[in-house]
Amino acid sequence: MDLTRRTLVKVPELTLIFWVAKLLTTAMGESTSDFLVKAMNPIVAVGMGTVVLFGVIAFQIGKDRYIPWVYWLAVLMVAIVGTMAADVLHKQLGVSYAVSSVFFATVLAAVFIVWHRTERTLSIHSIDTTRRECFYWATVMATFALGTALGDFTARTLTLGYFASAVFFAGLILIPAVSYRYFRMNEVLAFWFAYILTRPLGASIADWLGKPKYLSGLALGDGPVSAAFAVLIVACVLLMTRDDNRAEALAA
Numbered sequence: 001m002d003l004t005r006r007t008l009v010k011v012p013e014l015t016l017i018f019w020v021a022k023l024l025t026t027a028m029g030e031s032t033s034d035f036l037v038k039a040m041n042p043i044v045a046v047g048m049g050t051v052v053l054f055g056v057i058a059f060q061i062g063k064d065r066y067i068p069w070v071y072w073l074a075v076l077m078v079a080i081v082g083t084m085a086a087d088v089l090h091k092q093l094g095v096s097y098a099v100s101s102v103f104f105a106t107v108l109a110a111v112f113i114v115w116h117r118t119e120r121t122l123s124i125h126s127i128d129t130t131r132r133e134c135f136y137w138a139t140v141m142a143t144f145a146l147g148t149a150l151g152d153f154t155a156r157t158l159t160l161g162y163f164a165s166a167v168f169f170a171g172l173i174l175i176p177a178v179s180y181r182y183f184r185m186n187e188v189l190a191f192w193f194a195y196i197l198t199r200p201l202g203a204s205i206a207d208w209l210g211k212p213k214y215l216s217g218l219a220l221g222d223g224p225v226s227a228a229f230a231v232l233i234v235a236c237v238l239l240m241t242r243d244d245n246r247a248e249a250l251a252a
Contacts, residue, residue: 009128031206031223049081082147112139124191147198162205169200172197
């Protein structure tokens with residue numbers, strides 16, 4: 001494969017619906033992962049999820065343009081498998097949330113460094129070659145794993161609970177939003193800052209809704225919560241597909 005093959009930009013525009021869909025996929029990834037590892041052997045669930053993930057990512061990379069349902073399916077699979085990866089480190093291998101948070105933060109930093117040294121940019125507006133898209137998806141996976149560990153660290157290790165953790169991360173995500181709008185924060189920094197924080201925010205919301213009351217949740221169940229998020233994600237993808245089709249028609 002020619003890793004420098006030119007393509008159209010393969011990521012969506014950064015609109016409000018992008019951020020809504022991103023938050024929903026992070027939340028569904030959390031609840032779906034928790035549901036699957038309880039319904040089957042965690043190691044088997046991770047193995048199967050990883051196979052499906054790489055298949056979906058390959059399918060996404062093989063496309064020559066941004067296609068909403070393909071892109072968001074890939075994001076959702078990253079959310080599910082990234083959550084599983086972080087949870088397996090803690091629950092199966094006994095790694096603390098603090099240590100796993102530092103580990104995944106280090107992995108993310110390494111990906112950023114290699115990506116920037118190779119391509120001289122971290123802007124998602126430059127995702128127009130296969131190699132850059134590979135860096136992009138590696139970064140996305142690292143942000144999901146890190147976000148999962150951070151959300152569990154604040155909720156469980158720091159004993160904030162899920163709702164308080166969601167409020168905490170919602171407050172943090174205002175930093176890049178306000179700084180970019182009013183204080184000219186670097187666009188790339190603001191994007192990745194916000195992107196990383198949507199993960200623990202979405203995970204905290206999903207856990208608050210689905211987990212039992214003795215764990216500070218509302219006890220709605222991981223399965224029903226996942227189904228509800230799935231309906232909302234489908235609605236967002238349909239809206240994005242409609243808008244994408246309209247844009248193509250106008251450009252024709």
